[in-house]
Amino acid sequence: MQPLILEQASQFGGNCKGESIGTNLYSLGPAYISIPETNSPSHRMLNEIGVLKYGRVETAAQKEVFLNGKVLPNFWSGAHESPTVFAQMKQVLKKYKDNPAAFNHMSVNQWLRQYFPHITTTLYEYFQYYAWSSFGGTLDEIAAGEFLSWQASEQNGILVFPGGNSLITQLLFQNLRAAVGPAQLRTKSAVLKVIPGNGFVDVVVEESLYKLKTIRTKFVVMAAPKFVAKKIISPIPANQLRVMDSIEYRSFMVGNVTLRKTIPSKGFDLYCLKKEIPKIPTPNATFSRGFTDVIFSNWAQGDKGSPCTLTFYKAFPYQGARQFLLSPFAHNKHRDFLLTELQNYYPELGITNSDIGAVRMTLWGHSVPVCQAGLASSKELALASQPIGNIVFANQDNLVSPAYESSESTALEAANHILRRFR
Numbered sequence: 342m343q344p345l346i347l348e349q350a351s352q353f354g355g356n357c358k359g360e361s362i363g364t365n366l367y368s369l370g371p372a373y374i375s376i377p378e379t380n381s382p383s384h385r386m387l388n389e390i391g392v393l394k395y396g397r398v399e400t401a402a403q404k405e406v407f408l409n410g411k412v413l414p415n416f417w418s419g420a421h422e423s424p425t426v427f428a429q430m431k432q433v434l435k436k437y438k439d440n441p442a443a444f445n446h447m448s449v450n451q452w453l454r455q456y457f458p459h460i461t462t463t464l465y466e467y468f469q470y471y472a473w474s475s476f477g478g479t480l481d482e483i484a485a486g487e488f489l490s491w492q493a494s495e496q497n498g499i500l501v502f503p504g505g506n507s508l509i510t511q512l513l514f515q516n517l518r519a520a521v522g523p524a525q526l527r528t529k530s531a532v533l534k535v536i537p538g539n540g541f542v543d544v545v546v547e548e549s550l551y552k553l554k555t556i557r558t559k560f561v562v563m564a565a566p567k568f569v570a571k572k573i574i575s576p577i578p579a580n581q582l583r584v585m586d587s588i589e590y591r592s593f594m595v596g597n598v599t600l601r602k603t604i605p606s607k608g609f610d611l612y613c614l615k616k617e618i619p620k621i622p623t624p625n626a627t628f629s630r631g632f633t634d635v636i637f638s639n640w641a642q643g644d645k646g647s648p649c650t651l652t653f654y655k656a657f658p659y660q661g662a663r664q665f666l667l668s669p670f671a672h673n674k675h676r677d678f679l680l681t682e683l684q685n686y687y688p689e690l691g692i693t694n695s696d697i698g699a700v701r702m703t704l705w706g707h708s709v710p711v712c713q714a715g716l717a718s719s720k721e722l723a724l725a726s727q728p729i730g731n732i733v734f735a736n737q738d739n740l741v742s743p744a745y746e747s748s749e750s751t752a753l754e755a756a757n758h759i760l761r762r763f764r
């Protein structure tokens with residue numbers, strides 16, 4: 342078997358991209374994964390490609406947040422608000438680790454009202470920002486089971502690599518190139534049409550400007566999101582197309598601020614809380630602050646990288662943000678929001694204006710599917726990723742779960758599906 346991998350961008354990695362300045366590696370987006378169980382397929386793959394040895398674990402006890410601009414250590418102890426409520430939540434989360442599907446019919450807010458109405462202000466604020474920043478949706482939208490299983494998994498700690506998840510894609514790329522040869526990995530190759538045939542699939546690729554080529558292959562793994570797949574696969578059964586249409590996607594802004602000065606990391610990913618219930622952003626009343634959370638990229642390198650880069654996240658947890666992000670003014674506008682907000686953190690970080698070196702903004706358009714209550718884990722959703730002839734789907738949106746784990750598990754399923762057909 343000689344797989345051919347076609348990528349429209351000039352680099353592989355999809356959302357998982359990173360950069361380095363000096364000896365510091367930082368992510369332009371995806372930053373961490375859950376800790377894979379020893380000997381699970383994920384653990385074996387990460388070990389085989391040689392990334393696991395670079396990972397650093399952040400435990401729940403190490404979870405810091407900013408509270409009104411000051412670092413609050415061990416957020417999950419609840420010492421700042423109510424140790425009893427935080428302990429109860431940790432206890433409840435244990436039940437949700439392995440069975441998200443059972444509560445995916447209801448939103449997190451519905452679940453909270455029914456099962457945990459006594460939640461405290463900072464815990465709710467943290468959950469709301471986590472929903473925006475990790476799911477691109479609000480607590481009114483996100484499926485409770487999925488949300489709670491992520492929270493439960495984070496109680497066991499998270500696994501962080503230098504450069505975030507881009508180190509995984511980098512090493513995966515290097516391993517693939519060694520295994521199948523560089524000619525089989527093609528960037529700047531946009532797939533324009535995928536046409537299922539009888540025991541084969543025709544793939545129309547734009548190899549370079551005005552140069553189209555049709556490749557006949559036995560199988561296609563469609564790893565692009567459904568909002569692309571539905572436009573390029575033809576024909577698609579009407580009921581499948583309808584479900585593909587129902588998946589919503591959300592936008593993000595990520596800002597990497599490189600400092601002229603080396604400062605110690607205050608933790609890994611710190612949410613910026615105020616002990617206030619956040620107002621839900623809408624297209625007409627957007628989130629007034631510059632970011633919800635900040636990552637100290639140097640944390641993954643044990644503070645050995647230089648210079649320091651801080652990575653700021655701002656999600657747009659509503660439909661229709663993408664069109665505004667594409668405007669040429671968006672970069673500057675969001676950079677100014679970010680830098681103005683950052684000034685509130687100068688005293689705690691021990692920096693001033695003159696320590697700001699470079700700012701790099703990444704505006705992610707339709708980057709993550711919304712894990713809608715009712716849609717996640719439903720039979721309806723499964724229909725969106727039903728194979729069409731010899732086309733199989735592998736993307737985070739198969740599960741509307743915007744995470745490395747869902748991309749990886751759906752890729753494994755697609756590979757097994759094809760291997761079974763060969764046997």
Ligand SMILES: Cc1cc2nc3c(=O)[nH]c(=O)nc-3n(C[C@H](O)[C@H](O)[C@H](O)COP(=O)(O)OP(=O)(O)OC[C@H]3O[C@@H](n4cnc5c(N)ncnc54)[C@H](O)[C@@H]3O)c2cc1C
Binds near residue numbers: 593
């Ligand atoms: C800001 C941000 C932060 C995130 N943080 C985390 C995190 O900390 N941890 C985590 O686990 N997840 C995180 N995620 C979720 C992340 O999206 C997933 O982890 C994962 O990267 C999704 O991978 P994928 O392969 O399913 O999709 P994608 O990364 O979207 O890959 C799809 C690929 O298909 C290509 N493509 C599309 N159309 C075509 C075409 N016509 N022809 C050829 N190629 C095409 C695209 O260019 C792209 O490379 C984050 C996402 C964002 C945006």
